[in-house]
Each structure stands twice: as structure tokens, then as C-alpha cells.
Amino acid sequence: MTSISFSVRLEEERVSFWFVVTDSARNVTTVPGSEVEAAIRMNRNRINSAFLLTDNTLQFLKISSTLSPPIEPTVPVWLVVFGVVLCLVVAGILLLVVSGIRQYKKKNHESAETGDLEDNSNTPVTTENGIPCDILDLKAGQINGVYAADDERLTPL
Amino acid sequence: MEKPRPLWGNPLQFVFACISYAVGLGNVWRFPYLCQMYGGGGFLIPYFIMLIIEGMPLLYLELAVGQHMRQGSIGVWKTISPYLSGVGIASVVVSFFLSMYYNVINAWSFWYLFHSFQDPLPWANCPLNSNHTGYDEECAKTSSTQYFWYRKTLNISSSIEEYGSIHWEQAVCLILAWLVVYLCILRGTESTGKVVYVTASLPYLVLFIYLIRGLTLHGAVNGLIYMFTPKLEQLANPKTWINAATQIFFSLGLGFGSLIAFASYNEPNNNCERYAIIISLINSSTSIFASIVTFSIYGFKATFNYENCLSKVILLLTNVFDLEEGALTADNLDSMKDYLISTYPNQYAELLPQIKNCSLEAELDTAVQGTGLAFIVYSEAIKNMEVSQLYSVLYFIMLLMLGIGSMLGNTAAILTPLTDSKFLSTHLPKEVISGIVCFINCIVGLVFTMEAGNYWFDIFNDYAATLSLLLIVLVETIAVCYIYGLRKFEKDLLLMLGHKPNWYWKIMWAFASPVLIISLFIFYLTDYIRTGTLQYQAWDATQGQLVTKDYPSYALAVIGLLVAASTMCIPIGALIIFIMKRLKKRSVSTLE
Numbered sequence: 095m096t097s098i099s100f101s102v103r104l105e106e107e108r109v110s111f112w113f114v115v116t117d118s119a120r121n122v123t124t125v126p127g128s129e130v131e132a133a134i135r136m137n138r139n140r141i142n143s144a145f146l147l148t149d150n151t152l153q154f155l156k157i158s159s160t161l162s163p164p165i166e167p168t169v170p171v172w173l174v175v176f177g178v179v180l181c182l183v184v185a186g187i188l189l190l191v192v193s194g195i196r197q198y199k200k201k202n203h204e205s206a207e208t209g210d211l212e213d214n215s216n217t218p219v220t221t222e223n224g225i226p227c228d229i230l231d232l233k234a235g236q237i238n239g240v241y242a243a244d245d246e247r248l249t250p251l
Numbered sequence: 252m253e254k255p256r257p258l259w260g261n262p263l264q265f266v267f268a269c270i271s272y273a274v275g276l277g278n279v280w281r282f283p284y285l286c287q288m289y290g291g292g293g294f295l296i297p298y299f300i301m302l303i304i305e306g307m308p309l310l311y312l313e314l315a316v317g318q319h320m321r322q323g324s325i326g327v328w329k330t331i332s333p334y335l336s337g338v339g340i341a342s343v344v345v346s347f348f349l350s351m352y353y354n355v356i357n358a359w360s361f362w363y364l365f366h367s368f369q370d371p372l373p374w375a376n377c378p379l380n381s382n383h384t385g386y387d388e389e390c391a392k393t394s395s396t397q398y399f400w401y402r403k404t405l406n407i408s409s410s411i412e413e414y415g416s417i418h419w420e421q422a423v424c425l426i427l428a429w430l431v432v433y434l435c436i437l438r439g440t441e442s443t444g445k446v447v448y449v450t451a452s453l454p455y456l457v458l459f460i461y462l463i464r465g466l467t468l469h470g471a472v473n474g475l476i477y478m479f480t481p482k483l484e485q486l487a488n489p490k491t492w493i494n495a496a497t498q499i500f501f502s503l504g505l506g507f508g509s510l511i512a513f514a515s516y517n518e519p520n521n522n523c524e525r526y527a528i529i530i531s532l533i534n535s536s537t538s539i540f541a542s543i544v545t546f547s548i549y550g551f552k553a554t555f556n557y558e559n560c561l562s563k564v565i566l567l568l569t570n571v572f573d574l575e576e577g578a579l580t581a582d583n584l585d586s587m588k589d590y591l592i593s594t595y596p597n598q599y600a601e602l603l604p605q606i607k608n609c610s611l612e613a614e615l616d617t618a619v620q621g622t623g624l625a626f627i628v629y630s631e632a633i634k635n636m637e638v639s640q641l642y643s644v645l646y647f648i649m650l651l652m653l654g655i656g657s658m659l660g661n662t663a664a665i666l667t668p669l670t671d672s673k674f675l676s677t678h679l680p681k682e683v684i685s686g687i688v689c690f691i692n693c694i695v696g697l698v699f700t701m702e703a704g705n706y707w708f709d710i711f712n713d714y715a716a717t718l719s720l721l722l723i724v725l726v727e728t729i730a731v732c733y734i735y736g737l738r739k740f741e742k743d744l745l746l747m748l749g750h751k752p753n754w755y756w757k758i759m760w761a762f763a764s765p766v767l768i769i770s771l772f773i774f775y776l777t778d779y780i781r782t783g784t785l786q787y788q789a790w791d792a793t794q795g796q797l798v799t800k801d802y803p804s805y806a807l808a809v810i811g812l813l814v815a816a817s818t819m820c821i822p823i824g825a826l827i828i829f830i831m832k833r834l835k836k837r838s839v840s841t842l843e
């Protein structure tokens with residue numbers, strides 16, 4: 095059981111005090127300074143809240159307060175966001191590339207199909223200007239009646 | 252039958268693409284700096300004069316040429332004269348250099364964006380040192396935002412000779428940035444045309460939100476007053492005019508071939524004259540808009556720091572002289588200081604080194620430009636706002652949109668000539684060509700993610716494009732006016748637009764702009780020659796600030812190579828065509 099006795103000496107305008115820690119169990123001897131320092135370091139928060147003060151407003155001379163480390167989340171947040179964005183972008187690229195390949199294949203397939211259709215219609219009948227060739231196969235040819243009676247219009251040499 | 256040339260879905264896509272390309276990071280981080288350095292509100296006078304003399308005419312020229320010839324930069328200049336094919340190649344080379352290093356900025360924007368989802372923001376506080384008794388040494392000497400930029404983002408070494416290793420976090424951000432660019436250019440104008448709706452309009456939305464937020468911040472008015480007070484004596488300084496001309500020139504992105512590429516996907520009767528005027532006016536007004544936002548942020552940051560400084564001094568004096576709380580305020584500080592000096596001269600003298608002279612002007616005077624402004628100053632201001640995560644996310648999304656919009660133009664400048672060339676387009680589909688270009692750029696860009704990468708970035712930023720572009724645009728203007736012929740060009744415009752260009756355009760094209768570019772060129776050359784050895788700013792971790800160092804000889808060699816690689820294309824191209832024609836003539840004459 096320890097009891098702390100204070101002797102308060104108002105040396106400066108600021109509220110400051112010296113204190114001595116005595117151990118009643120050990121015949122009221124003063125506890126060594128190093129032990130007191132270690133105890134204060136460990137329980138700084140409790141002492142601060144007992145006085146309703148903070149590290150900035152309650153200073154123990156020779157005991158510099160350790161700063162609380164910044165809160166580090168377990169997973170670095172930036173990697174999470176990065177992963178999300180990366181997946182979205184890669185998905186977009188794959189989508190565009192795959193749809194592009196599919197369009198290209200469809201176009202090739204279509205042009206191949208229309209090429210086949212034209213070949214099929216040509217094999218049975220050869221046509222020239224829409225008229226089947228075997229009809230045109232005349233030796234003498236055909237006389238066009240429009241020009242038949244035009245001998246008088248020819249200029250004499 | 253040849254495949255028809257892809258076109259923009261509607262003329263609005265073309266305008267948005269040009270705006271998205273021209274309105275880039277330079278409007279946000281260079282113009283406010285120039286405004287501050289060269290006369291505040293008075294800088295707008297040389298700025299608008301230069302816009303009228305060189306900005307609008309040269310923009311109209313490039314758009315008209317691209318729209319008429321309907322080809323990328325290499326094809327266009329080859330058509331005008333075979334001896335000028337080197338100009339197109341020089342444009343492609345400069346665009347290639349630009350896209351190599353520009354996307355690294357997008358990687359940094361991604362990095363900051365991903366880190367904005369934390370509370371508190373990671374650049375708000377310094378990390379602790381190893382035994383948790385204080386802050387990290389480097390961070391304590393400088394500020395937490397500078398520490399986050401130089402140590403956490405760049406992990407910068409102390410000089411360009413110390414390469415270090417690749418910073419893997421930056422490398423993956425760079426790969427992501429290139430994947431995003433590839434996604435946008437994958438399908439050519441089909442995909443680019445849709446993306447530019449977003450990249451052109453979103454920055455304005457964010458700037459508007461920031462304008463409202465910025466103007467309502469405490470101390471913003473100080474920044475605005477400081478910026479807009481015209482210091483008209485700066486108009487007598489020739490550097491003011493040179494910087495105004497340079498800013499207009501580079502801000503519009505002339506000479507890279509991007510504008511020619513965008514215009515080549517237009518309908519032939521598109522009214523590019525009207526659009527040239529609209530685009531250049533929008534670009535300049537965006538610069539002014541952005542500087543209003545920037546200066547209200549500056550004012551806020553400067554006032555915040557000034558008041559912090561004052562309260563630190565007040566606390567120090569209150570503690571040392573045991574004054575009661577509230578005895579010292581910002582208003583009576585000066586008179587109280589005099590009183591204390593007279594009553595306690597010895598104690599005050601001892602204290603003197605610790606007392607800083609807080610000055611609002613000194614805080615406002617810290618003019619910063621470039622990455623320092625975008626990533627250090629702005630993030631410092633953001634961390635002090637309420638709901639800082641939201642503003643941070645908005646701001647870095649805006650930087651991303653600006654950067655990606657410019658990247659779309661850069662890659663279009665490279666890809667349009669490549670896809671136009673019959674050799675490549677018959678063997679490879681355009682998706683594969685785009686993929687190869689992005690891949691090569693990404694691999695080379697990994698150099699900028701090394702520890703000394705930022706120093707190489709500065710080399711590329713300062714030297715890759717500046718001199719070459721001036722030469723390219725000069726040759727372009729002379730080619731169109733004198734080699735192709737101004738009358739022929741007038742007739743082409745009559746065909747396309749239905750009316751001939753009026754005397755203003757003709758005078759600017761034929762006389763004013765070439766003269767201006769030649770004088771800029773001479774100024775740059777004399778400046779390079781006069782300064783002797785080139786120097787750079789290196790980050791010294793032990794002092795926590797930038798120090799000036801000389802470039803080593805191999806860095807100077809790289810600079811020389813960068814400039815030569817693009818500028819030499821023009822004469823070498825002409826020479827090769829000349830030799831080929833001679834050989835053909837000789838072979839023809841031997842046949843006869």
C-alpha cells in the first residue's frame with residue numbers, strides 16, 4: 095500500500111508542485127525517482143484524467159510524453175480503392191476488346207456469306223445484260239428495224 | 252474500297268475534345284503563378300494581347316489544315332510539300348516524349364486520390380520517430396504535406412545521380428493510368444468522343460464547387476486582393492510579355508499534332524473558324540477562373556499560417572514573461588513587444604532567435620508553380636478544411652480529368668498518323684497499335700518512378716517540348732503561308748466554310764505570328780546560352796528543403812538529345828526526300 099503525500103510549493107504563477115512518494119509498507123521511505131518515473135510513464139493517461147488535463151496541459155518535468163502513434167488501419171485503404179478501380183478498368187478493356195473481336199468476326203462471316211450467294215446464282219445460267227446467252231447465240235444477229243429504212247439519209251460521197 | 256474515315260459523332264464532341272485537350276494542368280498550376288509574378292491583374296493585358304496575336308490565329312490554322320487534309324500530322328505536311336514530311340515526324344516525336352512523362356502526373360493524382368479515403372488525411376500529420384518521443388526528423392524540419400510529397404509519394408533521392416530503386420506503389424499507379432488511357436482510346440473517336448464529355452465538363456463542376464468553398468474560407472479575400480492588385484510597372488519588364496506569349500502558346504497545345512488529328516475527324520464543312528475562337532476564349536477564361544480559385548486558397552492558407560505563427564509567438568511570450576492569458580492578442584502584439592523589450596531587455600534578447608516575424612505578405616509571396624502548387628500547397632489547404640476527405644477526392648478527380656483529357660490529345664497525335672499509314676493499318680488493327688504505343692510509353696515511364704525519377708521528370712518537362720514546338724509551329728506557319736500559298740489556303744477555306752478569311756487572320760498568319768515566334772525562339776536560345784550550365788532543384792532530406800545543384804554531364808547529354816531528336820527531324824526529313832528524288836531522277840535518266 096502506498097500513499098502519496100504532497101508538499102505544495104507555489105514557486106511560480108503557474109500551478110506547479112513537487113511531490114514525494116512514500117511507501118507506507120516499507121517504513122515510510124521515499125520511493126526512488128526512477129520507479130516513480132516508470133510508473134508515471136505507464137499510467138500517464140490515468141493521472142491526466144484524474145486532474146482532467148491532457149499531455150499538453152499537464153507536464154511532468156524530465157518525463158517527456160510519448161506521442162500516440164497515428165491510427166494505422168490493418169489493410170492499407172489505398173490498396174483497396176486501387177484494387178477496385180483496377181478491376182473496373184481491366185473489365186472495361188476486356189469488354190471492349192472482346193466485343194471488337196466479335197464484330198470483326200461477324201463482318202468477315204457476313205462478307206463471306208454474301209460472296210457465296212452470288213456464286214450460286216451464276217452457275218446454272220450464264221447471263222449477259224439479263225438476257226440468257228444461248229438465246230443470243232445467233233449467227234446472223236438481229237436486225238434493228240429503226241435503222242433499216244435509213245439509206246436515203248446517208249450522205250452521198 | 253477504302254474504309255471511310257471515322258468521324259466525331261457530332262460537332263460538340265470535337266469541341267469538347269479540343270477543350271479537354273487544351274484545358275489542362277497548365278491552366279491550374281502555371282497561370283496563377285505567372286499572374287502573381289508578373290503584375291497581378293495587370294498580367295491580363297499582355298495575356299489577352301498575345302491571345303489575339305498568336306493564340307487564335309495559330310489555333311485556327313492548325314484546325315483548318317487538319318480538317319481540309321483529313322489526315323494526321325505526317326500526312327498533312329507531306330501533302331503540303333514532300334520536303335516538309337519531317338515536320339509531321341517532329342510533331343509525333345515531341346508528342347511521344349510528352350506522353351512518356353505526362354502520364355506520371357496522372358499516376359500521382361491517382362495516388363493522392365486513393366489516399367484521400369482515410370481519416371485523418373495521411374498528409375495532415377507527421378509520422379512519429381522510432382521511439383515515439385517526437386516527430387520524424389525530416390518531417391519536423393519541413394511540413395507534413397511536403398514530407399508526404401517528397402518522401403512518401405516520390406521517395407526522392409538527394410540528387411539525380413542516385414538512381415535508387417523503382418517505387419513499386421508509383422509503378423502500379425502508372426500502370427493503372429496507362430490502362431485508363433488505353434481504355435479511352437481503344438476504339439478511336441468512337442470511345443474518345445464519349446469520354447471527352449466527362450473530361451471536359453467535370454473539371455468545371457469541381458472548380459465551381461471550389462470557387463464557392465474558396466470564397467467562403469476565412470482569409471480568402473487577402474489572397475484575392477493580393478493577386479488582383481495590378482502592379483502595372485511589371486508591364487515594362489520584357490519577361491512579362493515573353494511569359495504571356497509562352498503561356499498562350501503552350502496552353503493551347505499547338506504544334507503537337509493533336510489539334511490536326513482531332514480536326515481530321517471532322518466533317519469537311521465544319522465551321523472551324525468559329526470553334527477556334529470559342530476554344531481559345533474558353534481556354535483563357537478557364538485559366539482566369541482557376542486562378543481565382545487558387546488565390547482564394549492561397550489567401551486561406553497564408554492567413555491560417557500567419558495566425559498560427561502569431562499564436563505561437565503569443566504563447567512563447569506569455570510563458571516566458573508570465574503574463575496572464577489574454578494579455579497578448581494579435582492586435583496589441585507589436586506594442587506589447589516594444590513594452591517587453593524596454594522592460595526586460597536581457598530576457599528578450601535571449602529569446603530573439605525563437606521569435607519569428609510573422610508577416611502575411613511573406614506567406615502570400617511564396618509563389619509556387621507546377622507540381623509543388625498542385626500537390627503541396629493545395630493539399631495543405633485541403634487538410635485544414637472541414638470534411639477534408641470530400642474536398643480532397645473532388646480536387647484529385649479534377650486533376651485526373653484534366654490530365655487524362657490532355658493525354659487523349661497526345662495519344663491521338665501519335666496514333667492518327669500511325670493508323671493513317673497504309674503499311675501499319677493493313678497489318679495490325681488499331682486496337683493493337685494503340686496497345687503497343689501505350690505499352691512502350693508505360694515501360695519507359697517506369698524510369699520516372701525511380702527515386703531520382705522526379706529529376707528526370709523535370710528535365711523532360713522543361714526541355715522536351717519547349718524549343719522544338721516553337722520551331723515546329725514556325726515552320727508550319729511559314730509552310731502554309733508561303734510554301735502552300737496564302738491564296739490557295741484562302742480558296743480551300745472558301746470551299747470548306749463558305750467564306751474567305753478576313754484581313755485580321757491573314758495579317759496574323761503571314762506576319763505577326765511568325766515574327767512573334769521568331770522573337771520567342773531567339774529569347775529562349777539566348778537565355779539557354781547565357782545561363783551557362785543548367786541547374787536543378789534537389790531535395791535535401793537533412794535540411795528539409797530544396798537546394799540548387801548542377802546537372803551532371805550525362806543529364807546534359809540527354810537534354811541535348813531530347814531537343815535534337817525532334818528539331819533535327821525537320822532538316823533531316825527534307826534532306827532525305829531531296830536525296831530520294833535525286834536518286835529517282837538519276838535512275839529514270841539512266842533508263843532512258
